[in-house]
Amino acid sequence: MEKASLFLPLVILLIQCLPIVPVTVSTTTPKVEVHENSDAVLSCDFRTEKEQNPRIEWKKKGTDVSFVYYEGHFRGAFAGRARIKGATVTLQRVTQKDAGEYRCEITAPHDTITLGETNITLEVLVPPHTPSCEIPSSALTGSVVQLRCRDQQSIPPATYSWYKDDKPLTPSRMANATYHLNPITGILEFKTVARGDTGQYSCLASNKVGPPKMCEAKHMKIEDVNMAGVVAAVVVICLVIAICGFGGYYAHRNGYFSKHRGRSFWIPQCHGVAHMSNQDLHRTKDKTNANYNPPPQDVSVFPHILSVGVFMDGYDVHRKC
Numbered sequence: 001m002e003k004a005s006l007f008l009p010l011v012i013l014l015i016q017c018l019p020i021v022p023v024t025v026s027t028t029t030p031k032v033e034v035h036e037n038s039d040a041v042l043s044c045d046f047r048t049e050k051e052q053n054p055r056i057e058w059k060k061k062g063t064d065v066s067f068v069y070y071e072g073h074f075r076g077a078f079a080g081r082a083r084i085k086g087a088t089v090t091l092q093r094v095t096q097k098d099a100g101e102y103r104c105e106i107t108a109p110h111d112t113i114t115l116g117e118t119n120i121t122l123e124v125l126v127p128p129h130t131p132s133c134e135i136p137s138s139a140l141t142g143s144v145v146q147l148r149c150r151d152q153q154s155i156p157p158a159t160y161s162w163y164k165d166d167k168p169l170t171p172s173r174m175a176n177a178t179y180h181l182n183p184i185t186g187i188l189e190f191k192t193v194a195r196g197d198t199g200q201y202s203c204l205a206s207n208k209v210g211p212p213k214m215c216e217a218k219h220m221k222i223e224d225v226n227m228a229g230v231v232a233a234v235v236v237i238c239l240v241i242a243i244c245g246f247g248g249y250y251a252h253r254n255g256y257f258s259k260h261r262g263r264s265f266w267i268p269q270c271h272g273v274a275h276m277s278n279q280d281l282h283r284t285k286d287k288t289n290a291n292y293n294p295p296p297q298d299v300s301v302f303p304h305i306l307s308v309g310v311f312m313d314g315y316d317v318h319r320k321c
Contacts, residue, residue, distance in 0.1 A: 023048045023108040025087075025116035033123045035209065040094045042120045044087035044104035051108035056087045061101045061119075068102065091122075096155070099124040126155040127210020131186070133203045135218040145193045149186035149203030149215065158205040160186035163217075165199045198222045 025046045034040045048054055058069035067075045069089060074082045081092045087104055105117045134148040151158045160183050162169045169188065171181045178197070179190045186205075190197060198221050206212035 023051065023054065023106055023111045023113055023116040025104060025106045025118045027104070027118045027120055029120065030118075031121045031123070033125055034094060035125050035127075036095060037093050040091045040098070040122055040124075042089045042091065042102055042104070042122065044089070044106075044118060044120075046087055046106040046116060048106075048108045049111040049113075051110045055107040056084075057105040057107070058089055059103045059105065061103060094122070094124050096124050096126060098122060099155075124155065125209045126153055128158050128205040128207055128213045129153045130213045131158070131160070131203055131205040131215050133201075133215035133218065135201050135220055137219065138221045138223060139193050141194055141222055141224050142192050145190045145197075145220075147188040147201060147203075147220075149188075149205065151186075151205040151213070154205065154207045154209070156207055156209075157184075158207045159183045161204045161206075162188045163202045163204065163214075166202075166217075193222050195222050195224065 023046065025044065027045065028043045029041070032040055032042060042058075044056075044058075046054065056069065057067070060066050060068050068078050068082070069075070069084060073079070074084075077097070078091065083090050083092075087106065089102075089104075091098060099122055102120045102122060103117055104120070105115065107115055129151050131149050131151040134146075136145060136147075139145045147162065149160045149162070151160075162181055169179070169181055171183060178192065178194070179188060181188050186203065188201075188203075200217045200219050202214055202217035204212050204214045
């Protein structure tokens with residue numbers, strides 16, 4: 001009895017010295033990868049210190065945090081296609097919209113630490129789709145030509161390979177290679193195409209999630225430059241330039257571009273009609289006639305004199321008869 005009485009205080013002391021385990025939350029699969037339209041299991045395990053009925057919440061992180069499971073019910077797009085067991089959630093028929101980062105939160109109000117959480121990343125794998133291919137129908141020899149292939153839906157991103165006449169084109173590492181193939185971007189580039197590059201081209205997209213997909217083959221024809229046509233075009237352009245230049249020179253020489261063109265008009269005279277032009281007036285308007293005597297100012301002295309005035313193109317011409 002005495003030994004038991006001595007042992008009891010020791011047990012109580014050991015219990016008091018044991019560390020308190022607060023609420024803990026963990027997952028066995030922090031990253032989940034599933035195929036599209038299959039089920040995804042997001043595991044969440046927890047332990048509490050005292051709380052017997054902790055609150056379980058699931059949230060999806062993104063630009064905005066949205067509830068997945070709250071107050072015992074699934075919310076939004078997950079209602080009717082998800083189930084929970086303990087704190088582990090199973091999402092049914094997942095799509096690309098379901099991919100993202102999820103957080104499992106356990107709240108234990110009676111524990112020393114009242115909140116615990118763990119994060120899980122869901123990646124939805126998508127097999128290749130038929131890629132879109134950009135293949136020119138024709139090109140000239142010696143030019144740079146690019147063929148493009150792209151599948152924007154596959155996850156993870158697809159890698160690409162090109163075929164000519166149903167035979168694969170291997171990526172060349174030689175410096176003098178006539179083409180360069182990038183399996184990541186899907187671009188097949190010819191530095192200088194030749195007539196031998198004519199053929200049927202197609203592209204294959206693959207990402208190991210599903211069967212690869214190939215676009216429809218298209219024919220690309222490489223043609224030589226028509227030198228005769230180029231020379232003829234240059235000759236025609238030179239002739240047009242020469243004709244335009246000669247016409248401009250001829251027009252300028254004949255006064256078509258001057259401000260005052262030669263216009264003739266008739267001035268009534270005392271004894272008939274005199275023919276003059278404004279160019280003659282322009283040349284003589286500033287000259288003075290030393291032998292010219294002005295007529296008398298008194299018209300009554302010569303009643304038979306007729307005064308005629310003409311105004312044309314800025315010139316005022318008076319004649320006294």
